[in-house]
Amino acid sequence: MSFLELRDISKGYGPASARMPVLREINLSIEKGEFVAIVGYSGAGKTTLINLMAGLIRPDSGSITLNDLEVVSPGPDRGIVFQNYSLLPWLTVYENIALAVDPLFPNWSAARRRQHTEQHIHMVNLTPARDKRPAELSGGMRQRVSVARALAMDPQILLLDEPLGALDALTRANLQDEIGRICQSSGKTVVLITNDPDEAILLADRILPLSAGPGATLGPSIPVDIERPRDRRALSQDPRFQAIRTQIVDWLLGAGGRPTVTVSKRLTLPDLEPEDLTLPRTLFGLRREAKRRGAERRETVTL
Amino acid sequence: MKKSLQDIFFPFVGLALVLAFWQLIAGRSLERVRADGTSEEIRAGWIKDLPTPIDTWVKTRKYVLEPFAKREELDQGILRFTWYSLVIVGKGYFIALLIGTPLGFLLGLSKTFARMFDPLIQVLRPVSPLAWMPLGVVLFTGAGKAANDLGALFTIAICSMWPTVLNTAVGVRAVPQDYLNVAKVLKLSRTQTLFRILVPATLPYMFTGYRLSLGIAWLVIVAVEMLTGRVGIGNFLWNEYNNGLYTSIILCIITIGLVGFLLDRGMSLLERRIQGAR
Numbered sequence: 001m002s003f004l005e006l007r008d009i010s011k012g013y014g015p016a017s018a019r020m021p022v023l024r025e026i027n028l029s030i031e032k033g034e035f036v037a038i039v040g041y042s043g044a045g046k047t048t049l050i051n052l053m054a055g056l057i058r059p060d061s062g063s064i065t066l067n068d069l070e071v072v073s074p075g076p077d078r079g080i081v082f083q084n085y086s087l088l089p090w091l092t093v094y095e096n097i098a099l100a101v102d103p104l105f106p107n108w109s110a111a112r113r114r115q116h117t118e119q120h121i122h123m124v125n126l127t128p129a130r131d132k133r134p135a136e137l138s139g140g141m142r143q144r145v146s147v148a149r150a151l152a153m154d155p156q157i158l159l160l161d162e163p164l165g166a167l168d169a170l171t172r173a174n175l176q177d178e179i180g181r182i183c184q185s186s187g188k189t190v191v192l193i194t195n196d197p198d199e200a201i202l203l204a205d206r207i208l209p210l211s212a213g214p215g216a217t218l219g220p221s222i223p224v225d226i227e228r229p230r231d232r233r234a235l236s237q238d239p240r241f242q243a244i245r246t247q248i249v250d251w252l253l254g255a256g257g258r259p260t261v262t263v264s265k266r267l268t269l270p271d272l273e274p275e276d277l278t279l280p281r282t283l284f285g286l287r288r289e290a291k292r293r294g295a296e297r298r299e300t301v302t303l
Numbered sequence: 304m305k306k307s308l309q310d311i312f313f314p315f316v317g318l319a320l321v322l323a324f325w326q327l328i329a330g331r332s333l334e335r336v337r338a339d340g341t342s343e344e345i346r347a348g349w350i351k352d353l354p355t356p357i358d359t360w361v362k363t364r365k366y367v368l369e370p371f372a373k374r375e376e377l378d379q380g381i382l383r384f385t386w387y388s389l390v391i392v393g394k395g396y397f398i399a400l401l402i403g404t405p406l407g408f409l410l411g412l413s414k415t416f417a418r419m420f421d422p423l424i425q426v427l428r429p430v431s432p433l434a435w436m437p438l439g440v441v442l443f444t445g446a447g448k449a450a451n452d453l454g455a456l457f458t459i460a461i462c463s464m465w466p467t468v469l470n471t472a473v474g475v476r477a478v479p480q481d482y483l484n485v486a487k488v489l490k491l492s493r494t495q496t497l498f499r500i501l502v503p504a505t506l507p508y509m510f511t512g513y514r515l516s517l518g519i520a521w522l523v524i525v526a527v528e529m530l531t532g533r534v535g536i537g538n539f540l541w542n543e544y545n546n547g548l549y550t551s552i553i554l555c556i557i558t559i560g561l562v563g564f565l566l567d568r569g570m571s572l573l574e575r576r577i578q579g580a581r
Binding site: 088 | 481484485487489490492495499500504506
């Protein structure tokens with residue numbers, strides 16, 4: 001069996017009567033040490049997918065196993081880098097990382113925990129900002145703290161939930177390179193969620209497109225057979241890069257990934273009888289109102 | 304005009320206007336000579352018994368100029384009286400925080416608990432301190448002489464804890480899910496989650512509650528002292544009213560106001576430091 005295995009996962013939100021399916025028939029196997037990227041539309045359910053892997057939410061059906069163990073709750077074996085950093089604003093960079101290190105390695109000596117924390121701050125080049133609070137850091141720096149925190153937990157798998165989504169293009173490019181370097185050197189299994197095909201190709205060994213919701217599902221696995229280290233400037237000229245990019249985009253825009261949105265709305269058709277302004281206003285706040293004779297109609301449109 | 308100058312100048316203009324209005328409506332003492340040649344003092348003016356600002360200063364300055372003097376039990380400097388009141392307010396307030404904070408956390412954390420006690424809190428919250436006081440004394444009649452003091456503490460605590468309770472509860476509910484997810488991923492224990500995530504995340508809300516609670520505690524003390532006869536600024540006010548010394552009443556009102564203002568400023572400074580630290 002694979003290292004991380006998702007079988008027939010489906011997940012919806014809302015009450016049973018009007019359940020909105022978010023994910024359906026998700027099947028995914030990830031080998032140890034692999035870097036897999038999942039590329040999909042905004043709002044397709046990418047975050048739901050990673051929360052499922054993290055164990056923060058439970059699937060409606062199907063099973064998730066990590067190392068042959070069923071994932072039932074969140075735990076430090078799965079380090080997550082949240083989209084919005086999720087750093088604690090009252091703690092400094094060091095304290096935020098120490099918050100993860102201290103309870104997870106109770107058997108270590110204080111000196112060793114401290115050294116472990118410092119080492120991860122150094123790894124993301126934040127040693128000069130060690131004693132700053134998140135509010136004093138730029139978005140890119142905050143996300144690096146978040147990456148350092150996730151890696152300091154020494155997880156079996158690293159889950160990156162659109163880690164660079166909120167950053168400007170230049171910071172994003174720098175951080176992509178940095179994340180690529182860090183993940184490569186740590187040799188960890190990584191799942192990256194992103195809406196940027198270029199980012200996925202730059203970083204991943206394998207890419208899975210996620211179709212648009214509701215009821216999103218994964219497309220065919222697309223291997224990225226470009227040797228590392230990958231240089232972003234050379235990459236864009238590489239015909240293999242272009243081929244993979246086309247493959248992803250075609251699938252997402254094509255039949256498999258096209259967003260099918262069904263809008264069902266109850267419409268009140270406009271009234272033809274105008275409001276009679278000559279009538280006096282009623283007392284006690286009951287307002288003079290146009291009489292609605294217009295019919296109510298339910299319309300369903302599939303886009 | 305510079306901004307800082309405006310900040311000083313305009314409050315004084317406001318003060319001057321109020322003093323002028325006060326002078327205008329206050330009563331004056333007049334000497335009237337009777338037909339038989341003896342004279343008597345009569346009061347004239349819109350509100351005959353209201354002393355003028357100058358009168359007030361002249362008659363009460365001994366309390367102000369020797370603020371810590373103790374001449375007799377009921378004749379002490381104004382700050383000495385204030386101090387007595389502050390001590391009991393401090394104690395009652397401390398009890399309020401001690402009970403109110405955990406209660407707020409329970410309300411914020413447990414929906415069941417909130418359903419059970421929220422309606423009750425909403426009913427108890429608007430009850431006046433004057434209504435709680437007799438119950439407070441009754442509750443502690445067993446304590447004999449201390450019943451008055453304990454009743455006073457009870458009244459201050461129960462009246463002033465609500466803002467703390469409600470603000471803490473709101474703060475706990477407002478803790479972002481992200482922080483709780485972090486706690487879950489790190490597998491923090493319940494105690495660790497409480498003290499390392501929930502309490503620091505709620506702190507700004509808690510301090511807003513603490514500030515409002517202190518304001519109420521200070522409001523309550525005057526009523527409590529009037530009813531129990533504990534020595535303090537509220538009691539001084541009431542005695543002077545019974546003695547017909549209206550100038551002292553005004554001095555007390557001004558002092559109570561100033562002290563309340565300073566307490567609130569102090570708490571806001573603390574609050575801002577707490578919030579600035581994030």
